[in-house]
Amino acid sequence: MGVKEGKGPQARWxxxxxxxxxxxxxxxxxxxxxxxxxxxxxxxxxxxLKKQTIDVMLTGDLLNQLMSSSYMARDVSIPYLGLYxxxxxxxxxxxxxxxxxxxxxxxxxxxxASSHFATAERQFRMPLEHGNQRPPQAQWTATAxxxxxxxxxxGRTDKxxxxxxxxxxxxxxxxxxxxxxxxxxxxxPAAFDTIRAHLTDTGRKSSDYDLILxxxxxxxxxxxxxxxxxxxxxxxxxxxxxxxxxxxxxEDCGAxxxxxxxxxxxxxxxxxxxxxxxxxxxxxxxxxxxxxxxxLVSTGALISTISKQQGETVPGIAHAxxxxxx
Amino acid sequence: xxxxMELLKVFVTGGLICVIGQILLDTTNLTAPRILxxxxxxxxxxxxxxxxxxxxxxxxxxxxxxxxxxxxxxxxGALEGLKKEGILGVITGGLKSSAAGISVALVFGYIIALxxxxxxxx
Amino acid sequence: xxxxxxxxSFKDRPKYVSNCIKAFVAGGIIxxxxxxxxxxxxxxxxxxxxxxxxxxxxxxxxxxxLTGFGVYDILGKLGGAGCSVPITGFANSVVAPAMEYKxxxxxxxxxxxxxxxxxxxxxxxxxxxxxxxxxxxxLQIIF
Numbered sequence: 001m002g003v004k005e006g007k008g009p010q011a012r013w014x015x016x017x018x019x020x021x022x023x024x025x026x027x028x029x030x031x032x033x034x035x036x037x038x039x040x041x042x043x044x045x046x047x048x049l050k051k052q053t054i055d056v057m058l059t060g061d062l063l064n065q066l067m068s069s070s071y072m073a074r075d076v077s078i079p080y081l082g083l084y085x086x087x088x089x090x091x092x093x094x095x096x097x098x099x100x101x102x103x104x105x106x107x108x109x110x111x112x113a114s115s116h117f118a119t120a121e122r123q124f125r126m127p128l129e130h131g132n133q134r135p136p137q138a139q140w141t142a143t144a145x146x147x148x149x150x151x152x153x154x155g156r157t158d159k160x161x162x163x164x165x166x167x168x169x170x171x172x173x174x175x176x177x178x179x180x181x182x183x184x185x186x187x188x189p190a191a192f193d194t195i196r197a198h199l200t201d202t203g204r205k206s207s208d209y210d211l212i213l214x215x216x217x218x219x220x221x222x223x224x225x226x227x228x229x230x231x232x233x234x235x236x237x238x239x240x241x242x243x244x245x246x247x248x249x250x251e252d253c254g255a256x257x258x259x260x261x262x263x264x265x266x267x268x269x270x271x272x273x274x275x276x277x278x279x280x281x282x283x284x285x286x287x288x289x290x291x292x293x294x295x296l297v298s299t300g301a302l303i304s305t306i307s308k309q310q311g312e313t314v315p316g317i318a319h320a321x322x323x324x325x326x
Numbered sequence: 327x328x329x330x331m332e333l334l335k336v337f338v339t340g341g342l343i344c345v346i347g348q349i350l351l352d353t354t355n356l357t358a359p360r361i362l363x364x365x366x367x368x369x370x371x372x373x374x375x376x377x378x379x380x381x382x383x384x385x386x387x388x389x390x391x392x393x394x395x396x397x398x399x400x401x402x403g404a405l406e407g408l409k410k411e412g413i414l415g416v417i418t419g420g421l422k423s424s425a426a427g428i429s430v431a432l433v434f435g436y437i438i439a440l441x442x443x444x445x446x447x448x
Numbered sequence: 449x450x451x452x453x454x455x456x457s458f459k460d461r462p463k464y465v466s467n468c469i470k471a472f473v474a475g476g477i478i479x480x481x482x483x484x485x486x487x488x489x490x491x492x493x494x495x496x497x498x499x500x501x502x503x504x505x506x507x508x509x510x511x512x513x514l515t516g517f518g519v520y521d522i523l524g525k526l527g528g529a530g531c532s533v534p535i536t537g538f539a540n541s542v543v544a545p546a547m548e549y550k551x552x553x554x555x556x557x558x559x560x561x562x563x564x565x566x567x568x569x570x571x572x573x574x575x576x577x578x579x580x581x582x583x584x585x586x587l588q589i590i591f
Contacts, residue, residue, distance in 0.1 A: 003446065021446030027551045028446070118446050127544035128444040129515050130565070131524015131531050132358045133351065133467075136460040143446075175451040179355055185455035223458045266459075336483045337476035340534070344475025345468045347529030352462040358532045359541060359565045363572050365533060370576035374583075387483035390500060391507065391534045392475065393569070400573045404581035408588075416581030420574050426501045427535065428570060430508045431542045432562060439546035439558045442516035 001276060002117060002143025005268075008258045013281035014144075015042055021118060021143055032061065032068040032116035035145040035272075037075055040112050043147040043279070047108075054078045055106035058097050059147070060089035061114045061271055063123060068114055078110070086300030087187075087216050088170070089113040090146065090275040091319040094296070097150045098164035098321070104152075112147030112279075115270030124180070124305060138181040139218045140264035142257055144272030146279035159287045166202055166322035170194035172302065174315035180301075180308050184221025184254075184266055187299040190316030191217060192228045194297055198320045199242045207245040210291035213282065214318070215274035215298035216254035218267035226250065253277040274298040286325050294323045332386065339385025343392045362393050369397025374405075399424045467528055474527025478534045482507055504535060511536035515543045541565035 006017035016038065023031035036059060044051060057076075060083035061068040073080035085092040093111035100106045118128060120141040126132055150164060173190040191214050199206060206212060217225055226247060233240040257268030257277065278296055285291060299318040347361050356364070369392075372378040378398050382389045389395055400420040407419025421428070485506050489499035514520040520540045524531040531537055545564045549557035563570075 118444070122548050126357075127548045127565075128446070129518060129521050129540070129547055130358070130544035131515075131520045131522075131527075131537060131540050133525055133528045135352075136462055175455070177452055177455065182455065182459070185451075185458070188455075189451070220455075220459050224455055227458070333480060333483065336479050340479025341472035341476035341530070344471045344527075344530040344533045347475075347533040348468050348471035349464075351529050352464055352467055358529075358537070359568065361529065361533065362538060362541065362565075362569045366569055366573035367576050370573060370580060374580040385479075387486055387500075387503065388476070388479040391479045391482040391503075391536075393533055393535060393538055396535060396538065396569075397573050397576060400577040401580045404577035405584060408581050408585055413582075413585055416578060416585060419581065420577030424573075427504045427508060430505045431512070431539050431566065434509050435512050435539065435542040435546060435562055436558060438512045438516040438543050439550065439562065440554065442518075442547055443550065444544075444547050445518040 004117070004140075004262065005142055005144055005257065005276070008262060010257060010277060010281060013284065014276060015039075015280065018143070021116070028116055028118035028122075029063065029067055030071070032063075032114055032119050032145070033071045033075075035116070035143070036061065036068055036112060036114035036147070037072045039114070039145040039279070040072070040076065040110055040147045043110055043112070043149050047149040047151065049108055049149060049151075051076065051078060054108050054110055054149075056081060056097075056100065057110040057112070058083055058093040059110075059112040059114070060084050060093060062086065062120045062141070068116070068119070085298075085317060085319065086302050087115070087269055087271050087273065088298040088300030088317050088319050089271040090215065090278060091296055091298035091321050094148065094150065094164060094321050095167040095169065095319055098167060101150050101152055108149060108151045110147055110149050112145065113271035113275040114145035115141050115143070115272035117141045117143045120270060124303070124308075134265055135181050136265050137179075137184065137220050138265045139183060139216065139254060139267055139269035140258065141270040142268040142273040142276065144270070144276035146272065146275030146277075148279050148283065160325050162283055162286050162323050163326045164321050165324045166198070168194055168198035168201065168320040170197070170318040170320070172315045172317050174313055176313045178311065178313050180303055180314060182220075183216075183269060183301040183314065184218040185224055186301045186314035187316035187318065188217055188221045188224040188228060191225055191297055191299045191318040192232075194318040194320050195295070196232070196239070196242070198295065205241060206243050206249055209249050209293050209295050211282070212246070212250050212295045213274070213278070213297065214250075214252045215300070216267070216269035217252045217299055218254040218269060220266045222252040222255050282323075286323065289325075292325050296321050296323060335384060336386050336388035339381065339388030340391060341388075343389070343394060365393040366397040366400070369394030370401040371397075373398045373401040396424065396427065399427075470526060471528045471530035474523070474530025475534060476530075478507075478531070478536055482534075507534075507536050508539040511539035512543045515540045516547070538566065538569060541569075
C-alpha cells in the first residue's frame, strides 16, 4: 500500500505499507511493479506454497500494455496471463482463476491487481506537479496491490478457508458520461446490472449476503447505485424482493479507503482499491468469522487516453464473484 | 494615495481576469490547459479589436501578467511588425515580441525538469 | 444525457463563491508581485517595455523553481484559476509534464513533453497573431 493509503482508516489491515511511493525504485512504474510482485510473493508464502508450484498467475493493472504486470511477471517467472478490465481487474482475475481451477486445468493459481496514483495520473490525467484543482466528484487512484491464491485444495488448515462459489461476468454498460473525472457515475449502472444479473441468475436476494462490496464507485457512485436499486425496487415487485435490505449489506471499497479529511474528494479508485481491501481486509475478516458470504463486485471505467480525446463517453463494466467460508 | 490606487487597480484587474477562468473551470468541463489556450486567443482577439489596450492602460501588470496579456503581446508584435516590414513583420512580429517569455519558459523549464523529480502526493 | 443529469444531482457542487474569491485573491497577488518586480526594474532606469519583459522572465523562473520544489501544485490547488491563468501557470504547465518524463530521456522524454501542455498555447497564440496581422494587411490593401 502507498503512503497515503497507509494513513487511511484501512491501514491496519494491510500487510505492508510503503514509506515512499517510489519504493526505492527510479520510476513510479517500477514501484508499482515491485508492489504487485511483493503482494504476489506474500500471497504465495501465506498459502504455504512455493513459486514453482503455481500453475498460472492472472494479474493486471491500469497502464498501457500492462506494463507493471508484465515486468512483474518477468521477474517472478511464473506462467502468466495479463488481464485488462480497468479497475474491475481484481474480480476478472479471481473469476478466471477459479474457472481454471474448477475445470481441473490448474491446481494452484494466483490472481492479483495493482494500481499506483502517480502512474495512473500521468497516463490518464495531469502531470503531478501541475497546479490544478480536482472537481469534487473526482476520485483518487489508490497506490495499492492485492493478490490471492486460488487452489483446488490446501489440505487441512487451522483457520477456515474462503471459496469462490459463483461468478458473474458483467456486460459493458455505457450511461453516456463524458466527464472522465466522474467515474463513479459511469460505473454505477454497470455495477447495478451485474449485481442484478447475479442475484437473478442464482435466485438469491441481497439479504442472502453478509456483504456486497463494489470496487471503486466512490462516495458519489455509491449513492447513485443505492438510488438505482431503490428506484428499480419501487418499480418492479420482483426487484423489490431481490434488492430488499440492499442498503444494509452494501459497501464500497473506494468510499472506505480514505478519511474525508484526506482530500481525495469522492474516495479511492483503481484496480488496487478493491484488490487490497478484498485481499487485505475482507478475506481476513471472513476467515475470522465476521462474514459467511460476500459478493465482490469490482467496477471498471473503460476509458483510454485516446477515447477521452476523441470525445467518447465512458463505458462501465463490473464483474462479480461470490466468496464463501467453508 | 496614487500609488496605492495603482496597486488596487492591478490587484482588481488581475483578480477579475482570474475569476472568469475559475468560473469556466467550475461550470464547464474545460480543463486548465484548454483555458490557457482560450485565454491567449481571447487576449489576442480583444487586442485586435482594440479593447484590450484600455484594460492594460488601466490595470497595468494586472492585465499583462495573466495569459490574456500573452495574447496581447503576440498580436501587438504582429501588428507592429506589419507596420514596419509588411507581411514579413506579421510572420516574425508575434514571436519577436514574446521571445523573452517563451525562451525562458522553455529553456529554464528544461533545466528545472532535468534537475528535479516529481513528488508523490499524500 | 438523461443519465448525466440524474448523476449530476448526486455530486457535490463546487464551492463557486469561495473558489472565485480564492482565484481573485491569488490572481491579484500574482499580478501585484509582477507589478512590484516591474517597478523594481523601472527604478533602476529601465524603460517600460524592458522592465515588463524582465518582470515576465522573473515570474516565469520563480514559478518554474516552485514547480521543481513541488510547491506550485499546492498553490494551484488553493488558488485554482488564480494560479493557472497568470503567466506563472503557463510556466508551471511547461515544466510539470516535462519533469515526469525524465526517465524517458532528455530528448524524446523531457524535450518533447515540455511542449505537451505549453505547445498548444504558444501555437494557437501565434496563429491568432498571424490571423489578426493578415486580416489587418488585407484591410489595408482594400481601403
